[in-house]
Amino acid sequence: MADRIASDTSDSAPLLVVGSVAFDNVITPFGEKEHILGGAASYCSFAASYYTQVRMVGVIGNDFGEEHLNRLRSRDIDLEGVQRDESGPTFFWKGKYHENFNRRDTLDIQLNVFENFRPDLPESYKDSEFVLLGNIHPALQMHVLDQLPGNPFVLADTIDLWIEVERDALLALIKKVSLFVINDTEAEELTGESNVILAGKKLREMGPESVIVKKGEHGAILFHEDGMFAIPAFPVTDLRDPTGAGDSFAGALIGRLASRNRYDFSAIKEAMIYATCTASLTVEAFGCDRLESAGSATIKERAKSLLGLISPN
């Protein structure tokens, strides 16, 4: 069994993760890496695997070697839901971050086998009570929910593209979501509200029980029926590649909730501590490297340190 952070309850639940699997070429002020494992499902799964059993759903192409599958397997991630499509290569993304990482340009996208991806769930996944819908097309996110007979706790993430071109489908989806996670610029785009507090409140009125607005280096804010919670980012001084930070945050967040089988206000706040620390590892190296290798002891140390950083006493 993979190295995990112990839960304080005995009834840990597995977590269903659905999203893209990709190969990325990433250019940052610190260098360039080619054909590295990426995609929301990869980051989410690695992050969540520190907390609970992950059931992963995605599609890989004919260029996806055993070495990458073994990386996921070594974190005890269940790959039954990962479909292999031999008709072409894996989804490919190339992006470049500019000085200070405050802007990134997409230089190339090749959907490849992702173009015909349909997230059909294995039978064994259909009892999942915790579900992470990574930022794929909202109709595909909805298709996942339609296959789940129960009443799972659902975290959904999105990206600006869907706000722009699939707004109605996205609005229909978020009505069914337990916890909607979105970054601040997307929150403004979706609500028309530049004030992050007002934007978060408007998003909750759109249906989800809770909303988390991510502010990158400035942390995140939770909007919940029982109140708000603001958390700073972990004080990273060695930023290398921000790709996957948001996915790692989401994965660790719901992974921690699933491991405790709880999703009340207090549980979500506690999970945000772990999510913040887990995401901080991702950005310290290219791709999934640091996230994958950091180990649960490092995450626990960071969580302790973050609690100190926010303690007013």
Added chain:
Amino acid sequence: MADRIASDTSDSAPLLVVGSVAFDNVITPFGEKEHILGGAASYCSFAASYYTQVRMVGVIGNDFGEEHLNRLRSRDIDLEGVQRDESGPTFFWKGKYHENFNRRDTLDIQLNVFENFRPDLPESYKDSEFVLLGNIHPALQMHVLDQLPGNPFVLADTIDLWIEVERDALLALIKKVSLFVINDTEAEELTGESNVILAGKKLREMGPESVIVKKGEHGAILFHEDGMFAIPAFPVTDLRDPTGAGDSFAGALIGRLASRNRYDFSAIKEAMIYATCTASLTVEAFGCDRLESAGSATIKERAKSLLGLISPN
């Protein structure tokens, strides 16, 4: 005696505040106000007056009417150190904030009597053990320190202008400062470090015991020998005029420290809670209006609410 927030100690100390007194014309997306009371010393003094006895030092011109002095007096602010210069009008600033308040342009500055201002202290102020040096020329800030025979706790603020044109004088000053308060863009300008954590650490190496980097709507971070403390902004949804927010933060911060006669790590953290809440009032109306009238009960309510916002439990 003015409405104040009670200290938990019996040995409250008075606070010396030195800075500009001004009349401002402010243009925001919500309207325009002319000839309103402003300047760092005014905001700092109003804010600090909720916590302790303020001794104010500044210069006013021949256009400064009793009605403005009475506003300060009604907050029990000691005006012995306020010099009247009949040779001309009070310092004047005109500025315009743009949509979303993320940029402001200075449209006019008339130094007037401020041009010849020399902050000579009344004898009765020279025993001050808590000193706030508002963002005036660093040589004038140093002149204030030179008149204080003791070893006071000194908070200094600055602005980008002095970083650009009086860097050496500023560096000499901050070596003598207990707590240096600066915003994030100025911190980058002064240290060359875009990462706020590294910038804060570099600033501490320049001499001050503690540093607070202010991040506007994203809160503030304290760098202290005993650790760091990150605090979000108070969730303001009704932003009207950000002028004076930083000055109010500084005034309330050291006002609270003076009222408790403490400046250890824990005391500075506690004071940042009050400073954040006091500054949040300032931005909800033009000029000093809301800050001046809000009352200590409102600040105490906000402090309680802010503690809830950051509580991970």
